[in-house]
Amino acid sequence: MATGAATNGRPRPVRTSELVRFATAGSVDDGKSTLIGRLLFDTKSIFEDQLEHVEETSKRRGDGYVNLALLTDGLRAEREQGITIDVAYRYFHTPRRKFIIADTPGHEQYTRNMVTGASTADLALILVDARKGVLEQSRRHAFIASLLRIPHLVVCVNKMDLVDFDEEVFERIRSEFTGWAAKLDIHDMTFIPISALHGDNVVERSERMAWYDGPSLLYHLEHVHVASDRNLQDARFPVQWVTRPMSDELHDYRGYAGEVASGVLRKGDEIVVLPSGRTTRIAGIDTYDGELDEAYPPLSVTLRLEDDIDVSRGDMICRPQNRPVEAKDIDAMVCWMSERPLSPTGRYRIKHTSRTALAKVDQVIYRIDVNSLHREEQAEALQLNEIGKLRLRLSSPLFVDEYRRNRMTGSFILIDESTNDTVGAGMVL
């Protein structure tokens, strides 16, 4: 039962439930949608009318079984073509956690969707077809997960039923994957043999794979430790909005509203405001529900400062001895997301935290072949779905940290000035 299951007619206390976001990736036909359907079905997150609908559609399509993949394909074109086009978000609860799944399509041309889904994920779930082993796509997905610094990676070796639940097949895939992933920066990697279609090791441990002594997928998802993945060391508070009520009773009130990007801010802390460099102390941390003693990610709060200094949107509040880098030139890994290739002489808008500037491409340092991880240093541009290292020159400084240290202050997007499309996703090196 989803969380909120009534106990004595009252909902469960919600405080115990933690939010976990994960991204799923897989190749066409490796059973990703079926797995998600299975997770939703077995946690009773699928409603009767949704199931009836899937049953009817399966029958009409002549699938011969209840095609749980149909639960996740929301657009008409997807149902007609039997493919997933865009990132779809799905939700389910267990008593311990609320999960947000970013379900990203596996086709080659949709790498940008995987990057999108991965950008907010605590965990990446990669599917490998037990019969096919580690494909180029699986490698690409693992690379993207590591590039986006998703803290936890789970590799589900699926369709174990089609290889007679053979331990050797699983071990072979595990060792091949592990060997290859040694080149990547992945800290926590877990392998689980499953059959999404039949539910083996998805929610319950499977009796058909007695040789496997690890947890079921759902157990792992419920227990993997995500709270400490946040950066709680480096206080970073990008100012989003200046609150000045100017009412009679709050005539002198000035608050700086934003979401804590990282670190912990406390009342009384000495802080510095960038770019002005002015220092003062936090006079109070306000919310609608009252004052807080401390604020930490990802809380949205409003800071009051002791001194009346000039602060506006786009400014960064941090501690005087622990500041981000004030950068007018940055090196970054960029995933290109537009049909219009990156122009080596191009000019783009760059949005980083609550600050937007202009960026010129100074140099394409290299492009990465996401299959071999080879660096192509002769590259001059980036095409759709390509990833490369760029040097950018900025019209005004941004206050950045390395992405590997801080996902919130190390990330940015590039926006095409003429079309207004989001064309690049960048990670500061």
Place this chain on the structure above:
Amino acid sequence: MTISPAPPILRRDEDLSYEISHLRALESEAIHVIREVAAELERAVLLFSGGKDSAVLLHLARKAFHPGALPFPVMHVDTGHNFPEVIEYRDRMVEDLGARLIVASVQDSIDSGRVVEENGPRSSRNRLQSVTLLDAIEEHGFRAAFGGARRDEERARAKERIMSFRDDFGQWDPKGQRPELWNLYNGFVKPGEHVRVFPLSNWTELDVWQYIAEEEIDLPPIYFAHERQVFKRDGMLYAVSEFVELLPDEEPFDEFVRFRTVGDMSCTGAVASKATTLQDVVAEIAATRITERGETRADDRISEAAMEDRKKEGYF
């Protein structure tokens, strides 16, 4: 304070103070989105139907700018087929907040010939709202319109961005959406274009109800069980009202019901219920096996892609 070059990762898992419940995390995300839009887009408006989702949205907007006032008006797209309780509620909330209310009237769109009213017992003004909404957005020059839609509501919605681009004709192009990364939203639009913003994208129906219970958010009374004259159609219970013609075999009867969603009286079904308090409602929602739109919305029953089609036209 001195900083060592690479401080160890803090392990505060025993210390609950840095833990954050999923509702707080969702709240914080929504407030972040609302503030971004208010800061970056010139004229924003909050679409308020008086339903539970827009009630939560309004509550979050109030939190986002506290102790300041709401920096944008509130707009109701009024089909004229409202539950009177909802209109009373709308006016009370807006007054309490000191917000400016804009009412965009579907009746006006009909009277001016912009749209043609459907006829017959199954007619609804649901689809006509898109035209009224787009006209109002254009008339007021809004660049951003907040809505309370959630991705768990419907399959086409599950594919939509939090900040969702609309072209000069108000159309949604599901295949050409801007990628949305981290918490960075791209709100750049040209004249005539706008964005729809859905701060509750990641909330489920149960999240909404739990949040309403935890925050004690005021709702229209029709969300709680009350006795009402209803009739049965296509397996759903509808309120008897001047806006719906009964078919020959349909007989009105009295039943204790509550509404799970709030739309037009003509297309919003009720559920039989004895849940008179928030706690009772949350318990019922937690135990339900049918989606809210499946149980109560005739407008989604037209076809498999009813919502996708309406959204492409500019629907909420």
